[in-house]
Amino acid sequence: MSAAVTGLGVLAPNGVGTGDYWRHTRAGTSGIRPITRFDASRYPIRLAGEVRDFDPAAHLPGRLVPQTDRMTQLALVATEWALADAGLAPDAAHDFDFGVVTSASAGGLEFGQRELQKLWTQGPSTVSAYMSFSWFYAVNTGQISIRHKLRGPAAALVTEQAGGLDAVGLSRRLVADGTPVVITAGVDGALCPMGVAGQVPAGQWSTCDDPARAYRPFDAGASGGVAGEGGAVLVIEDGAAARRRGARVYGEIAGYAATFDPPPGSDREPGLGRAAATALRQADLVPDEIDVVLADAAGTLAGDRAEADALEKLFGPRGVPVTAPKTMTGRLSAGAGTLDVATALLAMRDGIIPPTVNTGGDGYGHQIDLVTSLRHVPVRTALVLARGIGGFNAAVVLRAADRRSEGMEEA
Amino acid sequence: MSQFTIEDLKRIMRACAGEDESVDLDGDIGELTFDQLGYDSLALLETASRVQRELRVALPDEALGDVETPAQFVAFVNGRLLETAA
Structure with missing residues (x-):
């Protein structure tokens, strides 16, 4: 058995789509810039990797936009791109063949913050009914499964920055255990005041305001990391089966x-x-x-x-x-x-x-x-x-x- | 006494629950079910919540369970408005 990656969907601060991301990454073009999502002037961190020039409403069904946090919108679009890249279109006859493993560390925090603000300023009757699930850290697994009508094994892992790799590891095991295809979505983001407030005390972020100097790992002047949003969705399937259907294999999770x-x-x-x-x-x-x-x-x-x-x-x-x-x-x-x-x-x-x-x-x-x-x-x-x-x-x-x-x- | 119309309903549903691309809300939708229009029970709950706030009228969740089409929803809301005014 080998677990092969046959599809990629990338939404990153320095590139929307795999081609755009790879072009900028090869060239060394950074997406770390001053925060625009909210007024960060009174917060200790004022830089972030925001996914820019991306309107979720242009890519998602109208019914999904009001019920999803941004990190879910990013995950849903990247999943669509990854499936297309893999040349797979799940259908009812094979819905049990597709598993979904996602990882997120804080859930739909921006959505949650907005609804809590409404709760305290306008009263409980103004809180969205979609608050019931949209803030939840496992929501991406649910929304991906529902959108593509998938019924295979489903999981959501929460191990902060290790989560994306843990999701890859679990997907590999599911494929080894016989699930033909697993969608692995490590997509995250909490670029909102509540997210920043929750992360700053951990001491991991740089308070430097210069995008060219804030995040300098392995440098004697290292001063912390910079937060970002986005990630990638992978399609992982049995290597032999992928080759039989003539799929392009990017590589194997060894x-x-x-x-x-x-x-x-x-x-x-x-x-x-x-x-x-x-x-x-x-x-x-x-x-x-x-x-x-x-x-x-x-x-x-x-x-x-x-x-x-x-x-x-x-x-x-x-x-x-x-x-x-x-x-x-x-x-x-x-x-x-x-x-x-x-x-x-x-x-x-x-x-x-x-x-x-x-x-x-x-x-x-x-x-x-x-x-x-x-x-x-x-x-x-x-x-x-x-x-x-x-x-x-x-x-x-x-x-x-x-x-x-x-x-x-x-x- | 202000009347609640199907146009009000469409405007509120678009704003709070979005719109399914495969459905033309501007068409004749009064007798179609919410299910056919791509709206689930949560969308209906969210819509009812907005209508209650806008019109300051109570729409009990349990009574909403019998409402299956936009025409029924509009009739239900107008009935409640009359009761409240009485």
Whole structure:
């Protein structure tokens, strides 16, 4: 069995649609800019990766718009694009063949905030009936299933920024257990006052106002991350079945592992390295065989140090190219993992490693080989890492599509 | 006494529950069911809530259960308006 990715749908701060996103990401064009969604002047963070030039009403049925938060609207549109990219049109005869796994970290917070404001200023009778589900963190699984009439296994995972990769891991397991196709939607966003208020105390965000300097992972001047919205939807299906139907295979989910950090104050090391090593073993690969690492890249001094230490321990000093294209989107919470997987698969297709922008890497240059300008190199394998606030770690190993090995597997 | 019309109903439904692309709300919809028009029970609940606020008239949820078409909805609302005025 292999779990193959056959469809991508991307909605990111630096690109609407896979082609637009990839063009900007290759070129190192960032989507991090001053917040426009609300007046952020009185908040400690004033930059974000907003998905701009995208009107959900132009892409969604009129009945869906009033009942959905923005992060659900993004997820629904990206799902439609991913299914079209995979050349799949679910129908009633095969509705049990399609599973849906989503990840989101705060639910439809912007919708929820709006309705709570109405509750307190205009009274309970003004609260939307759609508040009953639109704020809920599992809402994307429901809305995707309902829209495409899918009845296969459904799940929603909440592990903050690790969530996108955890969704990929669960989707891979569902395919291994016999679900023919799984839609994996890591799409997130809470760019509203309530979202910002909830995240600021965790201390992960940079208060810098300069888009070119705010999010600089692995830099001696790192001052935190920048929040963003969006993500990617992947179509994951059985590799052999995908080839039989003549689908284009971007690559294979070859390994996945998740770990949990020890409690604060423990002298045991963080769990990220163990997640990476376990995912590699699952993929039956040794570190030397990995062509690129897409780092979590927290952008905090402590977070970057822990990740650089884990990478150096696994790969040796400067043992593998490391990149963080999320420096162009901001940290998308549950959207980060699936977007990084999509990015790694596009890197394999085109034989390039997209850059980490705005960072010198000077803080960790002796430990990791940070890619800061577009690098042309064959990419056959990739390790994608993510960490979620609260101690979540996840690692996914990707392998390029290879007709020969698949043929041998079937022989 | 202001009358509630089907045009009022269409305006409110469009604003609070959206509009199904496969349906022409401007056509003759009075006798079609809300289901045929693409509106589920939650959409009806949301619509009733808006109508109650606009007209300051009470529309009990349990009585709404028997309302299946826009024509019935309009008649129901006007009936309630008369009762309230009486």
